[in-house]
Amino acid sequence: MTSLALGDPPLRRLFGELDYAARAGSERLRQMSESWTALRGASLAPSWEDAQRAGFPAFPWGFAFRAAAGRDYDRLHAGPQAEQLLGGSFAKLGSAPNRRMSVRLRRLFDAVLAAGEPVLARADRAGTKREDLEILVLPVSTAGGAVDAVVGGFAPEPRSQAAAGARRPAALRQARDDAPLVFALGASHDFGLAVAHALGCELSEHEERVFEDGEHKARPLRPVQGRCAIVVHSLHADETQSANDKLCRLLFFIGALKDSGVRRARVIAPYLCYARKDRRTKPNDPVSTRYVAQLFEAMGVDGVSTVEVHNPAAFENAFRVPKVHVGVHEVMLPYLLKAARGERLAVVSPDTGGMKRAEALRLALEEATGEAISKAFMEKQRSQGEVWGDLFAGDVAGRTAVIVDDLISTGGSMARTVAECRKRGAARVLCVAAHGLFIGGASALFASDADRVAVTNSVPLTADLMARHTDRIDVLDVSGAVATAAREAGWLSDLNH
Template sequence: MYDHLTLISGRAHPDLAADIADYLGVPLAAIELEDFPDGEISVKLNQNIRGRDVFLIQPTGPPVNDNLMELLILIDTCMRASAERITVVVPYFGYARQDRKDSGRVPITSKLVANVISKAGADRVLTMDLHAAQIQGFFDLPVDHLYAAPILDDYFKSIDIPQSELVIVSPDEGSIKRALQHKENLGGTLAIVDKRRSSALHTEQANLIGGPIDGKTALIFDDMISTAGSIVGAAEVASNHGAREIYVGAAHGVFCGPALKRLAEAPIKEIVTTDSLPLRPGQRPDNLRSVSIAPLLGEAIRRIHRNESVSYLFD
């Protein structure tokens, strides 16, 4: 079934790559990845990939520049080694925040990164929960865009919260569509946190639209937790409006800057993210749980390799 399939892992998240390989029953390719003394990246494949269907597994999370550059070098290595097809598996796509010109003299960085990945020699992209769905259109090659929502919803279903006590909370107006999708799967009612920007660096979250939330369990969903400002602000609003318990679900746990300190001090019972990004040492507070996306990505890789439909996984 996998005679022509090759899995290659960069150094960004080797544990996830190993789990995907276990799901498929395919060993990871032998590869040497090292740094020269000046910081340049050295890559050498220790096996033949001529005519192979290659999948490069490399999220471009922190350190973003290092992981992105390593991905580009891996693509070039496989292209020059005569791989038949190169699919980049990027569970977390960095440089996604700037997806449009919202003021003068700024770049559209996500388009730039898409161009660079395409020009390096990639034939296809497999990713998950892009910060903005329109980034798929920045690539002039096929993109399979998966969603972590079913995995997160399955976890919260296992907690067995009665629908009469459940409120799905959108942390801002821009996340309403995501909250509605979770509400459709989990039931309950919908509430929206009214987030308003008070300055270029600060936002205010005080009002709650919808509900009621008093005495109920609140589930707050977002695509990522970066500095945790929005999530913690939403949790505090829910707590101030009487939520009995508060859970947080996010596709990507970036956890940079003051995120962990904020989350530790917030009125949150449990934080659930996927393992799209590795947790660095000391980044696992007691109330943080990680759910695996290896079966989701592994099944997508299997279907792409066999030229089968992938829409089953994200419809």
């Protein structure tokens, strides 16, 4: 049962089911819903004229009504079968011969116009709770732009669906109802789908809309009350949305879940924005990681997972909710063993701050190969956008240098380190990082002497970037590791308690 039914008990008593998601079992009602969404665009609702041109009420079960005085509705259209369902000819809904159905429809139309959103209801043909009839109601606007009319249709509920549900064993029904709801916002759809499948779940549907003034909304398109939800959203800037845009959308979506009664809401942010600003380096500096954590906590987030954060200790300290940090060594290790098979290796950090990360990878490679792996690091100083530092320490001569970092942004630091490794005799250079932001195409990196560049799919790469550098970029899938970490953290084990 959705928030519509929960918020209006009389409506809940009039219909067997009410759903804002409007996912009809009938193919013709699904097509009507999809056409309405396309016509609506960024406006509150399509016009009645557009709906007519699209042929909305044309089929025999179709209808259209406009709000009239006295809480009644003028008939704009009713197909022959819709008219028969309402008991015969009539001018106003309140005068339809089938009084029970007309009363129920009036209440349903009121709710749809008040919310400005479609609704799918199920009832029997007499208006009781036996669910053998689907009723789709969609808001439209008439002259003046006011949302004051509805279009829609009736359709018999597919018997095959009902029969299949009745035959499904109770254990399977319970397993489906207890499974976590996994949502993936925006550009994180593919990553979220992979995580959901790794968890043994389907990706749940949701709606995202942007209005004419740039404001937006996102809402789940299925009941969430009492359920556990996992929201996947990588908080990186891309061509259409900034990191701020994505953070705001995620917070609002979490708020919508909480308002709709979700039991637990957890976030998987493969790339966590503002994680690099985790300490004060100048007087009055912000500590942005902590502020992001406070925003999450204010919205009631029950757990946060991220991939290869800039500073794991700062991440642990900033968030007071349960944290899950997913390292990428387990996906990098097999890649490196294959890419540098039989070669002597050196693991290089492009700055001193990343030496712990590089050392962890070096030890993992030593354990896997049984051979000694050298290490090196490059000096890097940064202030006001300027980077400098020429010190390089370590042995890379005659070896395959593996330069490892948490992310590649513009690629400038990697390019500096590649040049220094080549200068000091490295036979090959592999650049690996968890997150590939590739700001501005990371032109300096791809103009360097790096042999290969490997990143994970925590940030989706643009088609243009892949097309231009397909012979040098490797993308490693980290979705399985993210799903495993969520399972090991108990994000699934508490669902039945």
